[in-house]
Amino acid sequence: MLEYIILGTLNSKSLTGYDIRKCIEDGVGMFFKASFGSIYPLLNRLLEKEYVMCKCNDDNKRNKKIYVITDQGKEAFDNWLLSSENELGSMEMFMAKVFFCDKLPKEISCNKINSYKMRLNDYLEELIERKKKYDRLTNQQDFYYKLSTLYFGICKLQSIIHWCDIVASQQELSVLIEKY
Amino acid sequence: MLEYIILGTLNSKSLTGYDIRKCIEDGVGMFFKASFGSIYPLLNRLLEKEYVMCKCNDDNKRNKKIYVITDQGKEAFDNWLLSSENELGSMEMFMAKVFFCDKLPKEISCNKINSYKMRLNDYLEELIERKKKYDRLTNQQDFYYKLSTLYFGICKLQSIIHWCDIVASQQELSVLIEKY
DNA sequence: CCGAGCATGTAAGTCGTTACATGATTGG
């Protein structure tokens, strides 16, 4: 996943490894952490694959390497962005993709969100079934915390589904949160 | 983390590796996936550490190994459950711990949830600051999706904080979700 | 009797982390 997040970051601006990290932290940092120990070796692998190029600014005495995405890199990134693989279990993966959707035609991105939402609905139903099994138990107080995590899952799913509705219909985002 | 989830699972019932997996899936499966390739080797390491013992039922022709938690294992599990390490970035870790809180004194578990909630509040403020920076931009429509992920983060945090309030005060859980 | 599910395990590979090592540059 880091591979594509780096490509997505470089897609809008050429950066050093150091700056890539900061961009990730400020951007998808909510869902995804990246350390230098993963970024630098990966940048070298991306160089080998020719997904990125390296502009070594000689005017800098500092050994600064500015990475630039190539056409092949852009293609690989687009393929990732458009595919639906592995989004199922990983909300982080999905959100990371949404983060990079701004340049995509609205039809495609809305479609993506709606189809994700459908899969969430399926999962929600599953959890509701699980909850019903608990409801039948008489000694619920013995499982309060176990049950609370199930409620948490349901609660979180409902809020993501709501988020999908708002975003897919391009509504004002501020309706999503409590006021500040 | 899997180590402690296995111990927590065995804490209430002795099980085979196969059954442990099913219990994990039905229990903390919402936050955490475990494959056999991780469970079986880990069980052997737990045997070495003497956190678990193995009852090989000879009455079964099937090569079935039932794992039983030891006192040392219980101690290690309790230490994990009571510590607050690594909960920060990982909501999954926190929720997994809550899942195993039912046997804990209420004072301790509520305290745990409340202190987690405080850290969430700090993070929420950070995100609100980030949001304010976006609010100042005039070309917000160019960042709609980027912004949407930020709103998602805020939205999710607010809902977890609400969840913490309800659970820490032992309220009826059904207030958390939309009706079914 | 056969296929689904029970049951255990290994080997190779992936994808990361942590800790270390090094050195340049810049602002107070």
Added chain:
DNA sequence: CCAATCATGTAACGACTTACATGCTCGG
């Protein structure tokens, strides 16, 4: 001038996943 931050990297390790390999058992 010195501390903070910029900047790049490596080595060891950790915690998994995937795919494979094996064989039992039970219900239809």
